[in-house]
Amino acid sequence: xxxxxxxxxxxxxxxxxxxxxxxxxxxxxxxxxxxxxxxxxxxxxxxxxxxxxxxxxxxxxxxxxxxxxxxxxxxxxxxxxxxxxxxxxxxxxxxxxxxxxxxxxxxxxxxxxxxxxxxxxxxxxxxxxxxxxxxxxxxxxxxxxxxxxxxxxxxxxxxxxxxxxxxxxxxxxxxxxxxxxxxxxxxxxxxxxxxxxxxxxxxxxxxxxxxxxxxxxxxxxxxxxxxxxxxxxxxxxxxxxxxxxxxxxxxxxxxxxxxxxxxxxxxxxxxxxxxxxxxxxxxxxxxxxxxxxxxxxxxxxxxxxxxxxxxxxxxxxxxxxxxxxxxxxxxxxxxxxxxxxxxxxxxxxxxxxxxxxxxxxxxxxxxxxxxxxxxxxxxxxxxxxxxxxxxxxxxxxxxxxxxxxxxxxxxxxxxxxxxxxxxxxxxxxxxxxxxxxxxxxxxx
Numbered sequence: 001x002x003x004x005x006x007x008x009x010x011x012x013x014x015x016x017x018x019x020x021x022x023x024x025x026x027x028x029x030x031x032x033x034x035x036x037x038x039x040x041x042x043x044x045x046x047x048x049x050x051x052x053x054x055x056x057x058x059x060x061x062x063x064x065x066x067x068x069x070x071x072x073x074x075x076x077x078x079x080x081x082x083x084x085x086x087x088x089x090x091x092x093x094x095x096x097x098x099x100x101x102x103x104x105x106x107x108x109x110x111x112x113x114x115x116x117x118x119x120x121x122x123x124x125x126x127x128x129x130x131x132x133x134x135x136x137x138x139x140x141x142x143x144x145x146x147x148x149x150x151x152x153x154x155x156x157x158x159x160x161x162x163x164x165x166x167x168x169x170x171x172x173x174x175x176x177x178x179x180x181x182x183x184x185x186x187x188x189x190x191x192x193x194x195x196x197x198x199x200x201x202x203x204x205x206x207x208x209x210x211x212x213x214x215x216x217x218x219x220x221x222x223x224x225x226x227x228x229x230x231x232x233x234x235x236x237x238x239x240x241x242x243x244x245x246x247x248x249x250x251x252x253x254x255x256x257x258x259x260x261x262x263x264x265x266x267x268x269x270x271x272x273x274x275x276x277x278x279x280x281x282x283x284x285x286x287x288x289x290x291x292x293x294x295x296x297x298x299x300x301x302x303x304x305x306x307x308x309x310x311x312x313x314x315x316x317x318x319x320x321x322x323x324x325x326x327x328x329x330x331x332x333x334x335x336x337x338x339x340x341x342x343x344x345x346x347x348x349x350x351x352x353x354x355x356x357x358x359x360x361x362x363x364x365x366x367x368x369x370x371x372x373x374x375x376x377x378x379x380x381x382x383x384x385x386x387x388x389x390x391x392x393x394x395x396x397x398x399x400x401x402x403x404x405x406x407x408x409x410x411x412x413x414x415x416x417x418x419x420x421x422x423x424x425x426x427x428x429x430x431x432x433x434x435x436x437x438x439x440x441x442x443x444x
Contacts, residue, residue, distance in 0.1 A: 044264035048325040051318035054307040055255065062304060065256075065265055066227060069212045069220035076209055078200060081131070082172055084118070084221040086110060087155055087165040096133065096155045098167050101225035110164050112233035117158055118166040118272075119380075120218075122244025122281075123180055127171035128199030134167075140365055140377060140427045146384060154380040161383050168221070170214050174245060175199035181284060181296035183245050184312040187215040187252040189300040192312075213303050215252035222257060226270045234269040237407050239276060243376040247280025248316050255319035256304070258326050273407050275323065277332040278376040282352070283313020284343045292345060317348045324355035329411045332356040333379055333402075335363065335371045350443045357410055358417040359399065359434070362424035374427070379403055382429045396436045402429060417442060 049056065063069065071079040085098030086109040099106040110116075121132035134154045136143055143150045146157070158165050176182050176194055185192020190213060197205045210217065226233065242250040254272060261268050284295035294311055302309050309315040324330055332352065334340050340349060352358075363374030382402035389398045389409075398405055399418040417439045423432030 043262050045262045045268055047258050047262045049322060050325045051255075051322040054302060054309050055305060055315060055318050055322070056259075057305045057307075060259075060263060062260060062263060062265065065216065065220040065260060066223045069210075069216050071210060071217070076198075076206065078172065078206070079198065079209065082169050082198075083217065084225050085167050085169065087159070087167055089156060089159060096153045096159070096165075098169070101166065101221065102228060106225075107228050110229055110233065112230045113236065114162055114164050115237040116164040116166065116233075116239070118168055118222075118238075118240045119155065120168045120240065120242040120246035120249050121171065122174070122242075122246050123176070123183055124171045124174045125177040125180075127173070127175035128203055129201035131169055131171045132167075134380070136377065136381070137373075139370075140374075145426075145428045146381065154377065157381065157383055163383075166225075168218060168246075168249065170218075170249065172198035172200075173209075173214050180245070181312075184248050184281065184283065184316075185297050185300060187213055187248045188302050188309055188312050188315055189213065189297075190303055192297050192300055213252075215249055215256060216303065218249055218253035219256040219260065222253070222270075223260070223266050226266065234267070237274070238270070238272045239274045239407075240272045241276040241278065241379065242280065243278040244372065245281050247277045247282070248312065250275055250277075251280075251316045251319045251323065254323050254328065258323065258328075271326075272328055274329045274331065274410060276379060276403070277330060277356070278379055279334045279338050279372050280332065281313075281339060282316050282344055282348060283311050284339070285313070285345050285348075286343065314345075314348060317351050321351055321355055324414065327411075329407060329414060330356040331359065331402075331405075331410060333359045333361060333375045335361050335375060337368055338372065338375075346443070353417060353439045353443060354415050357399075357413045357415075358439075359402070360417065360419040360437075362420045363427070364424040365427045377427055378429060381427055385429050394436070396434050399434045399436075400429065400432045402432075415439065 073080055084101040086101050086106045087096050087098050088109050090097045099109060124130060136152050136154050138150055143152060155165050173186055174183050179193055182193035186196060190196045190211060195207060196209045197207045198209050199205055240250045254275060257266060257271055260266050261271060285292040298311050299308050361375060361378060363371045363378055366374040379402055383404055385401060385404050387401045387404040395413050395416055396418060398409055417437045418434040419437055421433050421435050
C-alpha cells in the first residue's frame with residue numbers, strides 16, 4: 001500500500017465519472033440519487049468500505065486526532081507510561097527499554113530504511129503496577145537453542161534482525177480481572193461496563209480518564225509519531241503484532257487509521273502492511289438453545305460514529321473485514337482450545353477465516369492453559385528463521401516460516417487455513433510443518 005495515494009485518487013475520479021452510482025457500496029461514492037455529494041469531508045483516498053454501517057459516521061467527519069486525542073497528564077500523571085514507544089537495547093540495564101515515540105531520543109531510534117514492528121500486549125490483570133516487556137519464559141525449554149542466553153526479551157530478536165521495534169502500552173486500562181471483557185468495550189465506546197477507567201499501583205481505579213477510547217488513542221499516537229519521522233519512513237514494511245486483547249486495540253485502531261487516511265489525517269504509506277493477531281479475543285458467545293449467551297456489553301454507542309454496535313466482538317470482525325479489503329494482510333495464529341471454535345458465532349468465524357491467513361497451532365511446549373501465550377512466543381521467535389522457501393513451494397510449505405513470510409507472499413495466502421502437523425513440543429520453529437485445510441469444509 002506504499003505511495004499510491006495520488007494514483008488511487010485519480011482512478012477514483014475516473015471511476016466516479018464513468019460508473020457514477022453503480023459502485024457496489026454506498027460509501028465508495030457518497031452521493032445521493034441526484035448525484036449530490038452529501039459527504040461533508042472530501043476524500044483524499046477513496047478506501048473500500050465493506051463493514052456494517054454502524055462503524056462509519058454518516059458525515060465522515062472526524063476530530064483532528066493528532067491535535068485533540070491526548071491524555072491530560074496534569075490530571076492523570078500515571079498515564080505518562082501509556083502509549084507508543086520505540087525500543088532499544090540498553091547495555092547498562094541489560095534489557096530492552098522503551099523511549100517515548102514523540103521525543104527526540106525516540107525519533108532518533110528509527111531508521112526509515114528498516115522494516116518496523118509495533119507490539120501490542122494483551123490483558124494484564126496487574127497492569128496498574130506492571131507492564132509487558134516480552135521476556136521469553138524459561139519454561140519454554142532450552143532458550144540457548146535460539147542462539148541467545150537466558151534471560152532474553154523476544155524484542156531483541158527483532159532488533160537484531162534489523163527492525164525498528166515499538167511497543168504500545170495500555171496496561172493500566174487492561175487491568176480488569178473479573179470483567180476482562182470490559183477491556184474490549186474501551187476500544188469502541190467510553191460508555192462500557194468500566195468506562196475509560198484505569199488502574200493505579202495501589203490497585204484502585206481512576207474513572208473517566210479520557211473522552212476518547214483506547215483505540216482512538218492508539219491511532220492518535222501513531223499519527224503523532226509518524227509525523228515526526230522522515231518522509232521515507234513507510235517505504236519499508238510496517239507491521240502491528242497484537243496478542244490476545246491487544247487484537248481489539250489494533251483492529252479498531254487500524255480501522256480508524258484507514259478512515260483517517262481517507263480524510264487526509266495520515267498518508268496511506270504510513271498504514272501497516274500487515275497485522276499479526278496472536279490468539280486475538282473477539283468477544284465471548286456461548287451457544288444456548290439456538291441462540292447465544294453473550295459475556296460482555298451489548299448495544300454500546302460507538303464513540304466516533306454515534307451509532308449502536310451490537311457487541312465489541314462483532315464490531316471488531318467488521319473492522320477486520322474493512323482492513324482486509326484495503327490491502328492490509330492479516331495473519332491470525334490460534335490453537336484448538338481457544339475462542340475461534342468455542343466462543344464465536346458461525347458468521348463471525350466465517351468472516352474471520354475468509355479475510356485472514358489462519359495458522360492453527362499446537363504449542364505443546366507449554367500446558368494447554370498456557371498455549372494462549374505460547375502462540376505469541378512461537379510467532380515472535382519465528383523471525384529468527386530465515387525465509388528460504390523455493391519459488392514454486394506450496395502455501396503449506398511457506399506457512400511454516402510464520403513471521404518470516406514476506407508480506408507479498410502472505411497476501412497470496414489470504415483465506416487459507418493451515419494446521420500444525422509437526423513441531424508442537426518445541427518453541428524453536430525450524431522443525432515445524434503444517435498442512436492446508438479447505439476452509440469450506442470448516443465453515444459449513
